[in-house]
Amino acid sequence: MPADHVHEIMQKCYAVRLRRLHRALTSLYDEAFRPYGLRVGQLNLLVGIACHDSVRPADLARALNMDKSTLSRDLEILNAKGWVLSLPGEDARSQHLHVTDSGLKLIETITPVWRMAQEKAAELMGEEGTRAIFTAADRL
Amino acid sequence: MPADHVHEIMQKCYAVRLRRLHRALTSLYDEAFRPYGLRVGQLNLLVGIACHDSVRPADLARALNMDKSTLSRDLEILNAKGWVLSLPGEDARSQHLHVTDSGLKLIETITPVWRMAQEKAAELMGEEGTRAIFTAADRL
DNA sequence: TACATAATGTTGTATATACAACCAATTTAC
DNA sequence: GTAAATTGGTTGTATATACAACATTATGTA
Numbered sequence: 171m172p173a174d175h176v177h178e179i180m181q182k183c184y185a186v187r188l189r190r191l192h193r194a195l196t197s198l199y200d201e202a203f204r205p206y207g208l209r210v211g212q213l214n215l216l217v218g219i220a221c222h223d224s225v226r227p228a229d230l231a232r233a234l235n236m237d238k239s240t241l242s243r244d245l246e247i248l249n250a251k252g253w254v255l256s257l258p259g260e261d262a263r264s265q266h267l268h269v270t271d272s273g274l275k276l277i278e279t280i281t282p283v284w285r286m287a288q289e290k291a292a293e294l295m296g297e298e299g300t301r302a303i304f305t306a307a308d309r310l
Numbered sequence: 311m312p313a314d315h316v317h318e319i320m321q322k323c324y325a326v327r328l329r330r331l332h333r334a335l336t337s338l339y340d341e342a343f344r345p346y347g348l349r350v351g352q353l354n355l356l357v358g359i360a361c362h363d364s365v366r367p368a369d370l371a372r373a374l375n376m377d378k379s380t381l382s383r384d385l386e387i388l389n390a391k392g393w394v395l396s397l398p399g400e401d402a403r404s405q406h407l408h409v410t411d412s413g414l415k416l417i418e419t420i421t422p423v424w425r426m427a428q429e430k431a432a433e434l435m436g437e438e439g440t441r442a443i444f445t446a447a448d449r450l
Numbered sequence: 451t452a453c454a455t456a457a458t459g460t461t462g463t464a465t466a467t468a469c470a471a472c473c474a475a476t477t478t479a480c
Numbered sequence: 481g482t483a484a485a486t487t488g489g490t491t492g493t494a495t496a497t498a499c500a501a502c503a504t505t506a507t508g509t510a
Contacts, residue, residue, distance in 0.1 A: 175421040176360040183424070184431045184440060185339050185350045186357075187447035192332040193375045193467075194450050199325050200468080210325045211496065217326075220316040228458055235333045237498050242460060244496070263458040263505050281315040284323070291324045295446040300324060302442020306435040307327035310334050333497075340498080351466065368488055377468050382490060384466070403475050403488045 195291055202287040206280055207251070213284070215244055216253060216277060220269040227256075227265055235310060248273075335431055342427040346420055347391070353420065355384055356393060356413055364406040366399060375450060388413075 180186065199210035218234060219225055231241045245267070248254035253273030259266045269277075292300050320326065339350035358374060359365055371381045385407070388394035393413030399406045409417075432440050 173360075175417055176357045179353065179417070179421070179424060180357045180361055182428065183354075183357075184428065184435070184443055185335050186354050187443045188328075188332055188335050189351065189354060189466095190375050190450060191443070191447050192328055195325050195328050197375075197468080204469095209495070211329065213319065214323075214326050214329060217316045217320045217323075220313075221320055226458085235330050235337075236496095238459065239461080239499080240497050247495075261458080261506075265459080277315055277319070281319070284319060288322065288324065294449060295324070296449050299442060299446025299449060302439060302446060303324055303327050303331070306439025306442055307331050309434060309436050309439060310330060329496095337498080344499095349465070366488080376466095378489065379469080379491080380467050387465075401476075401488080405489080 191295070194294065198290055198294070199284075199287045202283050202290075203280060206276065206283070208276065208280060211244070212248060212253075213277070213280065215241075215248060216269060216273055219254060219267045220274065220277065224266040224268060226259060227267060230267065331435070334434065338430055338434070339424070339427045342423050342430075343420060346416065346423070348416065348420060351384070352388060352393075353417070353424070355381075355388060356409060356417060359394060359407045360409040360414065360417065364408060366404045367396075367407060368404065370407065 196210055199213075203209060203213070214234070215230075218230055227241050227245065228238060230236075231238045234241075245254060245256065249256060253270055253276060255268045255270050257266045257268065295303070336350055339353075343349060343353065354374070355370075358370055367381055367385065368378060370376075371378045374381075385394060385396065389396060393410055393416060395408045395410050397406045397408065435443070
């Protein structure tokens with residue numbers, strides 16, 4: 171009975187739920203950030219880099235569960251926008267990533283906007299939902 | 311102090327966590343489905359369509375929090391693979407979507423693989439995490 | 451030391467995602 | 481009953497995502 175399988179998957183699949191949540195939250199933050207030409211995924215990378223004085227792309231990709239090729243292309247954009255600077259590292263293969271002054275200023279500007287988006291997101295997902303996102307993600 | 315903002319965002323942002331979770335889970339399911347030429351997002355659509363005898367793209371997109379243009383392009387692929395059939399509806403604008411026999415057979419084949427992926431996902435996110443995904447997503 | 455192996459980053463290809471702009475058709479308003 | 485607004489779907493453009501293959505550079509081993 172394929173119909174049984176269909177309903178089982180539809181109702182129980184974690185990926186189905188997570189994808190919907192991901193689309194909804196990304197929309198919410200992106201919409202708030204739009205006037206600043208920034209997307210939430212880009213802010214994600216920006217703060218990921220800014221957390222350290224200097225990060226190598228390979229390490230950042232590992233920390234974010236992201237493929238190195240994805241990061242490579244995301245960084246192209248952040249470089250082009252002038253928010254991130256890629257400098258050669260000691261190791262002739264690797265690089266060092268830095269957030270520029272312009273990037274830091276953007277983070278400062280966006281923070282209150284981000285806080286409002288956070289509130290909307292919390293309202294959307296509920297108290298329990300928000301806590302849960304954390305507990306689930308922390309296990310990675 | 312931009313550094314304070316950086317850490318605040320890094321530690322508290324729901325979108326940051328959710329994006330990591332999304333990447334991790336998508337990888338997990340996609341890897342399991344790879345031998346079948348199917349991705350978890352495609353299974354998502356397939357069961358979404360199969361749930362009803364006939365759905366219109368606009369309604370499906372709404373139900374999944376998905377833009378109509380995204381769905382339009384996803385459906386192109388499912389049509390090309392022969393898993394979905396798009397037929398004209400009564401309304402001269404809209405369409406009716408149907409899962410083909412080939413698509414139903416694929417769902418049947420993939421179900422045990424999906425169940426194993428579900429178990430791995432549950433292990434990854436923990437008891438609380440899985441419950442949370444549901445409570446958060448159900449509020450949309 | 452030379453050769454195999456691993457690590458780093460980029461590029462080709464495919465899919466997923468959304469916004470804006472558009473065309474066609476339908477519904478609403480006046 | 482026609483004009484305006486809405487709805488449904490596609491297309492142009494940009495970003496996000498990953499796998500496979502590749503070139504370059506370390507690292508390890510024989």
